[in-house]
Amino acid sequence: MLDDEGESSVFVNRDLVEPDTIIDEERIVGRDDQLESVVSFLKPTLQGNRPPNMLLYGPAGTGKSLIIGAVTQQIIELCKSKGERFGVVDINCQPINTLDQAVYELVQTVAKDVDVDIGVPETGVSTKRKYRRLYELINEYYDSVIFILDEIDLLVGRRANEEPAYSKLLYQLSRASNTNEIEGRVSVAALTNDPKFMEDIDGRAESSFNPRDIYFPDYDANQLREILENRRDAFRQDALEDDVIPLVAAFAAQSHGDARKAIDLFRGAGDLADERGDEIVTEDHVRESQEEIDKDRSLKLVEGLTTQKKISLYATAAVVCYSKQTGSSVPSPVGFKVYQWVTDELDTDQMTRETYVKYVKELSTYGLISTSRKSRGRGGGMYMEFTFTGDPEAVMNRIVDDTRLEGIVEQKNLLQTVVNAQLNEFHKQ
Numbered sequence: 511m512l513d514d515e516g517e518s519s520v521f522v523n524r525d526l527v528e529p530d531t532i533i534d535e536e537r538i539v540g541r542d543d544q545l546e547s548v549v550s551f552l553k554p555t556l557q558g559n560r561p562p563n564m565l566l567y568g569p570a571g572t573g574k575s576l577i578i579g580a581v582t583q584q585i586i587e588l589c590k591s592k593g594e595r596f597g598v599v600d601i602n603c604q605p606i607n608t609l610d611q612a613v614y615e616l617v618q619t620v621a622k623d624v625d626v627d628i629g630v631p632e633t634g635v636s637t638k639r640k641y642r643r644l645y646e647l648i649n650e651y652y653d654s655v656i657f658i659l660d661e662i663d664l665l666v667g668r669r670a671n672e673e674p675a676y677s678k679l680l681y682q683l684s685r686a687s688n689t690n691e692i693e694g695r696v697s698v699a700a701l702t703n704d705p706k707f708m709e710d711i712d713g714r715a716e717s718s719f720n721p722r723d724i725y726f727p728d729y730d731a732n733q734l735r736e737i738l739e740n741r742r743d744a745f746r747q748d749a750l751e752d753d754v755i756p757l758v759a760a761f762a763a764q765s766h767g768d769a770r771k772a773i774d775l776f777r778g779a780g781d782l783a784d785e786r787g788d789e790i791v792t793e794d795h796v797r798e799s800q801e802e803i804d805k806d807r808s809l810k811l812v813e814g815l816t817t818q819k820k821i822s823l824y825a826t827a828a829v830v831c832y833s834k835q836t837g838s839s840v841p842s843p844v845g846f847k848v849y850q851w852v853t854d855e856l857d858t859d860q861m862t863r864e865t866y867v868k869y870v871k872e873l874s875t876y877g878l879i880s881t882s883r884k885s886r887g888r889g890g891g892m893y894m895e896f897t898f899t900g901d902p903e904a905v906m907n908r909i910v911d912d913t914r915l916e917g918i919v920e921q922k923n924l925l926q927t928v929v930n931a932q933l934n935e936f937h938k939q
């Protein structure tokens with residue numbers, strides 16, 4: 511039974527501190543330049559012209575989805591008042607593995623928006639047919655359209671020596687109006703955390719996509735503070751101790767100035783106060799909540815991964831834990847070699863290097879790993895470098911709890927030898 515105390519909450523509008531809530535423009539902080547750029551690029555839509563394609567790039571939680579979402583929402587409204595149909599087709603590429611799935615997802619998103627039948631099955635028909643259905647729906651229901659492709663760099667989905675799926679998709683969509691497959695005006699906005707994303711794009715796709723760039727830098731502690739201040743009304747008046755907002759902002763500023771993390775921690779501290787029946791959110795709630803988030807994030811996440819992702823992560827963590835060299839970064843070619851060795855030992859499927867890199871990169875969106883792109887010097891090509899933000903040994907231990915990976919623990923010495931041999935090999939080249 512709930513007593514009076516149990517019913518009271520520090521929140522009066524908890525939605526405001528939910529990560530997916532679409533906030534009003536006046537709550538947006540420190541993104542004036544980006545807002546201005548997106549508005550100016552999309553303005554031609556209102557005058558019946560085609561806007562340019564765009565690339566919004568910057569670290570996680572820096573407002574890319576927020577800004578493009580807020581501006582396109584306004585354009586939908588303005589177009590509606592003029593009797594024009596502006597379609598916003600927004601997908602997140604992170605869970606999508608192939609080009610075919612991406613096109614299906616686009617069809618599904620449009621069909622849902624205009625409330626009609628999808629009209630193509632998910633499997634058993636060609637990707638071409640799915641494209642045809644996509645264009646058919648767009649031509650019937652929209653006068654102009656923008657495709658928003660979030661986390662575009664994670665749409666790899668290719669076999670060895672093939673062009674990556676993101677490259678093909680960008681090529682197709684950005685030329686669909688030139689080829690008259692789409693009759694109205696089309697533009698494509700790609701969102702990514704990878705500042706060097708365009709370097710991996712096929713030349714054909716690069717020239718047809720040819721985007722205007724908009725950069726989203728990290729927030730500093732002051733901006734994070736302001737973002738939180740603007741959502742203070744999620745809480746009951748006087749429910750926040752004075753130091754709560756500065757402390758939440760300071761924690762989030764340490765983790766790359768990610769506004770999503772700041773908001774999650776703000777909400778977490780409030781939830782903890784509620785759980786304990788405390789009337790006021792204090793610094794202690796913030797600190798404890800941060801500890802829980804740190805612990806939970808990596809370990810819960812690891813538990814929920816597929817076996818292939820666990821193996822990829824295990825092999826990457828093993829490079830850090832077993833390396834005799836100092837430094838805690840893992841060059842992706844070394845991580846991949848170790849991954850191959852582990853899959854051989856376990857006698858399980860082996861993915862391509864692209865897929866291995868995609869899996870590990872995905873973990874960076876959860877803050878478990880950070881990635882950067884490195885050059886091997888003149889003519890040596892590029893590779894990714896992975897750095898663990900938390901403790902790689904805890905990650906390995908958690909993965910071993912999965913019975914399918916137990917066998918590998920007995921091979922610890924061998925694994926150590928493989929790691930160091932691969933590192934030596936890599937640094938010799």
Ligand SMILES: Nc1ncnc2c1ncn2[C@@H]1O[C@H](COP(=O)(O)OP(=O)(O)OP(=O)(O)O)[C@@H](O)[C@H]1O
Pocket residue numbers: 528529530531533537538539540541568569570571572573574575576577660702703726737769770773875
């Ligand atoms: N400038 C801002 N003002 C207010 N809230 C913000 C701001 N920037 C981000 N947020 C909030 O932080 C959260 C994350 O923002 P958003 O999803 O736009 O980030 P992103 O850059 O698209 O991240 P990712 O690369 O992880 O997709 C959202 O809840 C958003 O409302």
